[in-house]
Amino acid sequence: MTNNDILKKLRVALQLRDEQIVEVLALVDFRISKGEINNFFRNEDHPRYVECQDQILRNFLNGLVIYLRGTKENPKSPKDTLKKIEASKIKLSDKPSTKSDKIIIKEKKPKTESLSLKNKPSSKDKNTKLIKQDILKSTKFSNGTSKK
Numbered sequence: 001m002t003n004n005d006i007l008k009k010l011r012v013a014l015q016l017r018d019e020q021i022v023e024v025l026a027l028v029d030f031r032i033s034k035g036e037i038n039n040f041f042r043n044e045d046h047p048r049y050v051e052c053q054d055q056i057l058r059n060f061l062n063g064l065v066i067y068l069r070g071t072k073e074n075p076k077s078p079k080d081t082l083k084k085i086e087a088s089k090i091k092l093s094d095k096p097s098t099k100s101d102k103i104i105i106k107e108k109k110p111k112t113e114s115l116s117l118k119n120k121p122s123s124k125d126k127n128t129k130l131i132k133q134d135i136l137k138s139t140k141f142s143n144g145t146s147k148k
Contacts, residue, residue, distance in 0.1 A: 003052035004040050007060065011041070014064075015085060024063040025056075032056070 018034040039050040070076035
């Protein structure tokens, strides 16, 4: 099992978001961006995949202890911390609906009714030649020479 697997499993088990992982690492004075954290969670065949080093996992575990238990001077209960994490999440059923959630579909009318896709004859249709001739009658071709 790699360090990336351990990090993934802890993230899922504790239901941590990227921002919370950044906070946990900041507790032990280890600075890292959310983009770098996302690279640890990618598939191994992804071009931006980065292997999680021992130093990062060690700092994450030390920060996680402080995040859940607190410090010696200011201890706290891990259960209370996990309840706060779960309470801060928005459930899908409780999410208020917004106007941006609704999808509005506008129907477009064809510009010309004679050339719309519905009225277009199939290539097997015998009237195809007649329609092409009708279209070509209104078009003038000029090759530079006049015909008499």
